[in-house]
Each structure stands twice: as structure tokens, then as C-alpha cells.
Amino acid sequence: MTRWQQTWEVARWEFMRFVKWKQQLIGFAILLVMGFGGGFVGRSVAKAEQKPRMIAVIGGDLLGFPLPEAKPVAWDSSESWTVASASAALAEKRLSGVLVVTSALEAELMIRSQAEWAETLERALTAARQSALLARVVAASPEGAALVTPFAFRKTLTDAGARRTELSTRITALAILFIGFTLVMGGFGTLFTGITGEKQQRVTEQLVAIVPPQVWMDGKIIGLTGAALVGTGITTIGLYAVVKVLPLALGRSALPMPSLGGDFGVLALITLITLLGVVLWFSLMAAIAATIDDPNSSTRTLLLFAPMLPIGVAFGMTSKLDSPAAQVLGVFPLTSSAMMPMRLAVTTVAWWEVVLALLLLSATTWLFRRIAGKVFGAGMLMYGKEPTLRETLRWMREG
Amino acid sequence: MTAFLTIDRVEKRYSTVQAVAGISLEVQPGEAVALLGPNGAGKTTLLRMLVGITRPDRGRIVWQGGASSLPPADLGYLPEDRGLYQDMPIKRTLTYFARLRGIAGPEAERRASTWLERFELGDRAKEKLSALSKGNQQKVQLAAAILHSPRFAILDEPFSGLDPINQELFLSIVRELRAAGTTLLFSAHQMSLVERMADRVMVLHRGKELLHGSICELVAGGTLHDLYVEKVGAANAELGITNGEAA
Numbered sequence: 001m002t003r004w005q006q007t008w009e010v011a012r013w014e015f016m017r018f019v020k021w022k023q024q025l026i027g028f029a030i031l032l033v034m035g036f037g038g039g040f041v042g043r044s045v046a047k048a049e050q051k052p053r054m055i056a057v058i059g060g061d062l063l064g065f066p067l068p069e070a071k072p073v074a075w076d077s078s079e080s081w082t083v084a085s086a087s088a089a090l091a092e093k094r095l096s097g098v099l100v101v102t103s104a105l106e107a108e109l110m111i112r113s114q115a116e117w118a119e120t121l122e123r124a125l126t127a128a129r130q131s132a133l134l135a136r137v138v139a140a141s142p143e144g145a146a147l148v149t150p151f152a153f154r155k156t157l158t159d160a161g162a163r164r165t166e167l168s169t170r171i172t173a174l175a176i177l178f179i180g181f182t183l184v185m186g187g188f189g190t191l192f193t194g195i196t197g198e199k200q201q202r203v204t205e206q207l208v209a210i211v212p213p214q215v216w217m218d219g220k221i222i223g224l225t226g227a228a229l230v231g232t233g234i235t236t237i238g239l240y241a242v243v244k245v246l247p248l249a250l251g252r253s254a255l256p257m258p259s260l261g262g263d264f265g266v267l268a269l270i271t272l273i274t275l276l277g278v279v280l281w282f283s284l285m286a287a288i289a290a291t292i293d294d295p296n297s298s299t300r301t302l303l304l305f306a307p308m309l310p311i312g313v314a315f316g317m318t319s320k321l322d323s324p325a326a327q328v329l330g331v332f333p334l335t336s337s338a339m340m341p342m343r344l345a346v347t348t349v350a351w352w353e354v355v356l357a358l359l360l361l362s363a364t365t366w367l368f369r370r371i372a373g374k375v376f377g378a379g380m381l382m383y384g385k386e387p388t389l390r391e392t393l394r395w396m397r398e399g
Numbered sequence: 400m401t402a403f404l405t406i407d408r409v410e411k412r413y414s415t416v417q418a419v420a421g422i423s424l425e426v427q428p429g430e431a432v433a434l435l436g437p438n439g440a441g442k443t444t445l446l447r448m449l450v451g452i453t454r455p456d457r458g459r460i461v462w463q464g465g466a467s468s469l470p471p472a473d474l475g476y477l478p479e480d481r482g483l484y485q486d487m488p489i490k491r492t493l494t495y496f497a498r499l500r501g502i503a504g505p506e507a508e509r510r511a512s513t514w515l516e517r518f519e520l521g522d523r524a525k526e527k528l529s530a531l532s533k534g535n536q537q538k539v540q541l542a543a544a545i546l547h548s549p550r551f552a553i554l555d556e557p558f559s560g561l562d563p564i565n566q567e568l569f570l571s572i573v574r575e576l577r578a579a580g581t582t583l584l585f586s587a588h589q590m591s592l593v594e595r596m597a598d599r600v601m602v603l604h605r606g607k608e609l610l611h612g613s614i615c616e617l618v619a620g621g622t623l624h625d626l627y628v629e630k631v632g633a634a635n636a637e638l639g640i641t642n643g644e645a646a
Binding site (some may be wrong): 005 | 427450476482483
């Protein structure tokens with residue numbers, strides 16, 4: 001049996017161990033129920049909050065400006081209201097509040113209990129008074145008109161890579177980052193459970209007698225990448241359905257989600273770079289997990305969060321994807337898998353940057369995979385104690 | 400006759416402990432050789448080197464044909480550190496091990512079923528390993544080691560933890576393997592079973608050979624148990640060891 005066949009067998013096994021289709025479908029259903037259910041509940045709550053609140057106004061003519069629109073407040077400025085009659089109506093819940101205006105600058109709001117709309121009302125009254133004052137200034141002075149005229153500003157995008165709207169650009173970047181994050185985090189869980197579990201169940205000795213550690217490692221990474229892809233794919237489809245369909249179901253316009261459809265070259269590059277990055281980080285995490293004896297007490301579990309660093313850096317750069325720092329991070333192999341896909345999706349990237357990023361990422365992934373294979377092979381059979389840094393470095397040198 | 404396995408002055412040291420100190424042994428095709436010795440004698444280290452899990456510091460291990468390792472399809476290994484996937488169905492686990500050794504899918508499944516029937520676990524094929532008793536888990540472990548009909552089987556303490564009924568079952572299966580031509584190298588502490596199973600024994604003590612010969616020669620007029628106690632006891636006394644601990 002060739003190494004490739006053995007690698008495939010291990011990959012298939014690891015994939016089957018961690019992809020439970022029934023659980024995946026249940027998770028997908030829960031995601032949809034939570035997404036759509038949450039959306040509809042939110043809409044119902046918002047509707048309930050929009051129920052008109054009837055406010056009686058006493059002394060409204062003292063304000064010196066018309067009563068502003070302040071949903072959900074509805075004004076009842078009938079002159080028949082007195083403080084006593086309005087207070088009685090408030091107590092009988094025929095009114096939601098009573099606004100007693102004492103001067104152009106002062107009013108008292110009487111309400112039964114705290115209400116969110118009271119702040120809205122306060123802001124609306126303040127804004128209405130400021131507008132009224134501003135209108136008077138504009139009318140009195142020729143320069144006043146310029147005061148309220150916005151600066152004439154027109155933006156023309158000449159770069160084809162910048163054809164998408166700013167909002168959609170940011171959403172795309174964040175979506176790609178989210179997919180990468182879910183992939184790595186999904187794999188983090190399975191790799192950690194898979195490897196430390198195998199050590200604890202003492203499966204390793206039986207397996208190492210059949211397959212070389214590097215084959216086992218490669219198979220594990222391929223299988224667990226597949227498992228993580230399935231998990232991420234299902235989550236992404238579920239979220240996309242919620243984000244895309246929910247606003248329409250609620251009668252709102254959908255979020256601007258630019259499609260990469262037709263741009264297969266970019267899509268293929270994004271996929272390739274993301275997958276290479278996943279393999280790179282999985283190799284490192286597998287090697288670390290192989291040196292952990294007891295996952296409940298080992299402090300090395302913290303090292304497994306290392307892949308979060310480039311994702312965190314990339315997250316901070318989502319609005320600066322054209323900056324020189326983003327260019328460098330897009331090529332540097334430890335950050336390129338998070339940064340370059342975002343740059344490819346939302347801006348124009350020079351061909352040489354893509355080639356350089358791919359070469360460096362491929363070489364680093366290959367190196368990590370080889371080193372991890374050696375550390376994995378030695379660490380997997382070490383029970384009872386964790387190897388020291390010196391021992392681990394020796395294994396790497398031997399590799 | 401060309402030996403199936405030649406171990407030539409093999410040494411292995413772990414830090415300050417000399418686990419194996421210049422052991423030489425030849426195993427002929429079809430033979431059953433037992434490695435005996437107290438805990439820490441070097442049996443498991445020697446067997447692990449044969450499987451390729453660790454490498455000797457000095458000396459050579461040569462398999463039939465001059466190779467330094469045996470292909471997985473020809474080698475069966477039951478480790479001392481037992482363990483299989485607790486959360487996976489037992490038939491799928493056995494099929495996986497067979498496939499890793501190059502047996503095609505349908506044939507791997509057929510063999511897994513056959514061995515589970517042989518161990519009276521046929522009706523529990525879809526259950527997870529964790530649902531089985533310790534003894535039944537041992538049966539699955541042995542099946543995983545031999546279901547590909549290896550030419551050479553290395554069994555590290557195959558009888559440990561088994562009740563007498565299952566010891567007899569394991570013994571009968573090992574005899575079937577031998578009848579089918581499998582060469583056997585195993586370690587054990589159950590002297591009466593070793594007498595019934597092995598052609599030759601080698602007793603190790605502190606990584607060195609203490610005694611080596613055929614069962615017939617060694618136990619003529621006595622028992623292997625008595626001989627073992629006498630020789631290992633004398634070696635311990637020479638080193639000032641009482642109850643297995645150095646004085």
C-alpha cells in the first residue's frame with residue numbers, strides 16, 4: 001500500500017470521525033431557527049415599541065416652534081387639558097404622558113414609569129428648538145445660508161478593484177475573515193480533541209506500527225480540514241440565508257453583498273490561500289497538541305490560540321486594505337492567509353504580490369508540515385510527561 | 400534455513416537507564432518465541448524497536464530478505480499499551496485497521512465480521528468500543544492486530560488482564576495463527592501458557608539475556624515457572640535486588 005493510499009485512508013477515517021451529518025443538519029436547523037426566529041421576534045418587539053404614545057401638551061404655545069415629530073409619541077395639544085384633568089387621564093392610562101411647558105427653554109414630562117421614548121422626546125424637542133433658532137439666523141444674515149449648506153463633494157472610483165460600495169467592501173472582507181476564523185476554530189476543536197484523545201486512549205502505538213507519523217499527520221490534516229470545511233460551509237450557508245433572506249422577509253432591503261460570481265480566478269486564489277493557511281495552522285496545532293499529555297492541566301493549550309493572532313491583525317486592517325502595512329502582511333506567510341484573501345476580494349492586488357504570497361505560504365506550510373510530522377511522531381508516544389522545549393527543538397532538528 | 404528475524408547486538412538507552420544491552424536473537428519462520436523477564440527487563444523496548452516505534456542506539460535488526468523493517472501487511476502488533484477508538488463502532492474500527500494494511504474495502508469488512516463472530520461479538524459490531532467490557536475490548540484489540548493474517552505477529556503480554564476462559568480462547572487463536580504459518584514473538588508472565596505456546600524462550604534481566612533455549616531443553620524434568628523463579632531470583636540476589644527493587 002502506497003503512502004498516498006494510507007494518507008487517504010487516515011484522512012477518510014478522521015473525516016468520518018468528526019463529521020456527524022445528523023448533528024450538522026440539526027445545527028443548521030438550529031441556526032436557521034435562531035436567525036429567522038430572532039429576526040421575527042425582534043421585528044415584533046420593534047412593532048410593539050412603535051405603538052403610539054399619546055402625550056397631552058399643556059402650554060405648547062410657549063415653545064415658540066411647532067411640536068416636532070418624535071415617534072412613537074403622538075401629540076394631543078387640545079386646549080381643554082388642564083394639569084388636573086391630564087393627570088387624571090394619565091392615572092387612568094388614557095394618556096401615556098403629560099408635557100407641561102413652562103417656558104421656551106423648559107418643560108416637565110409626567111409619566112407613570114420610566115420609558116425609553118422619553119429620551120427620544122427630549123432629543124426631538126431640543127433638535128426642533130435648535131432648528132427653529134438656526135432658521136432665524138439664516139433668515140437674518142446672507143452668510144447664514146452658507147452655514148446650513150453642505151459642502152459639494154462627489155466621489156469617482158477609477159480603479160476596477162474599487163467598484164464595490166464601501167459598505168459591501170467591508171462586509172465582504174469581514175465575511176472572508178469570518179470564514180477563515182470559523183475554519184481554524186472548527187479545526188482547532190477537532191484537532192485538539194482528536195490528538196489528545198488518541199493519546200489518552202492509547203491508540204497511537206497500534207497506529208504508528210502501521211503508518212509512518214508523517215503519513216498519519218498528513219491524513220489527519222486533510223481529513224480534519226475536510227471536516228472543518230463541512231462545518232464552516234454549513235454555518236456559512238446558514239448565515240448567508242439568514243442575512244440575505246431575513247431582511248426581505250421583514251420587508252427591508254437586503255444588505256449589499258457583492259458577488260464574486262464570474263470572478264473565478266479571484267475565487268480560486270482566495271480558496272487556495274485560505275486552504276494553505278488552514279494546513280499551515282493545523283500543522284502547528286497538531287504538533288502542539290501532540291506534546292500535550294493532559295489537556296485539562298497543560299498550559300500549552302494557550303499556544304493553540306496562536307492562529308488567532310493573524311486573524312486579529314487582519315480584523316484591525318479591514319478598513320485599511322490598501323495601506324503599505326496591509327501589503328506587507330498580505331505577503332508575510334504567517335499573516336497572508338488571513339490578509340491576502342480579504343485584499344483580493346476588495347481591492348486590486350499586484351500579480352507579483354499574489355505570486356510571492358503563494359510561494360512563501362507554500363514553502364512555510366511545507367516546512368511546518370515536515371517539522372510537525374517529526375514532533376508529532378515523537379510526541380505522540382510520550383506518555384506521562386510533556387517534552388521540554390529543548391526536546392521539542394531536538395525533534396525539529398532531527399526532522 | 401534463513402531466519403525470519405535477526406536481532407544483532409541491539410542496544411537502547413533511555414536517559415540513565417540501559418533498557419536493552421546487546422541482545423541477539425534469531426527467529427525462524429513458523430517458530431513461536433517467548434520473551435520473559437521481570438518488569439523493566441527490556442521486553443517491551445525490544446518489541447517496540449522491532450515494530451519501528453523506536454530505533455536502536457546500536458546493533459541491527461534484519462528481517463527476511465535483508466530489510467530493516469517489515470511491511471505493515473506482513474506485521475501484526477498487539478502493544479502493551481492497549482487502546483482503540485472508544486467512540487467509534489468496533490466493526491468500523493477493525494475495517495479501518497485492515498484497510499490501512501492494504502486490504503480492500505469489502506474484504507476488510509468481511510474479515511472484521513469474521514473476527515467479531517470468532518470472538519462472539521458479531522451482534523455488537525455496531526456498538527462503540529466504550530460499551531464493551533475490558534475483556535471484550537481486549538478481544539477487539541487482538542482482532543485489530545491479526546485480522547490481516549500477518550506473516551509475523553508481535554504480541555506484548557497478550558494474556559494480561561484476561562480471565563482463564565479468555566486466556567484459553569486467545570491461546571486457541573494463537574495456535575490457529577501458527578497453524579496458518581504465522582511466526583510469533585511474544586512476551587508474557589503466565590509461565591504455564593508460555594510452556595503451551597512457545598517453542599523457545601529468552602529470559603531478559605536488566606536489558607541483558609539471562610537464559611535462552613528451547614522449552615524442551617529448559618524445562619526437562621521441571622517447570623518453566625520454577626526455572627524462571629530460580630534464575631531471575633539468583634540474578635536479583637547478585638545485584639542486591641529484593642522484591643524487584645534494588646537494595
